Amino acid sequence: MGEVRQDERLIEGLSVIETSETDNVLRWDGTALYVEHDVYHNGQLVHRRYRRRVTAEVARVLLSVIAGKA
DSSP states (O other), X not given: OOOOXXXXXXXXXXXXXXXXXXXXXXXXXXXXXXXXXXXXXXXXXXXXXXXXXXXXXXXXXXXXXXTTOO
């Protein structure tokens, strides 16, 4: 399996440090292209396999690569 990437940011309004872990694997559910994340607040898991959609711009670039037009 691929490498897990971790991001961290401070959410001042909630006074928490949000950490997100992902394997950066693109997934398709028949409607949307997304990457799954586990989201933590101050080290406590709050979302398991949270789906973050890939932006339309990224999806267009991926489509052009797949179609061989890159």
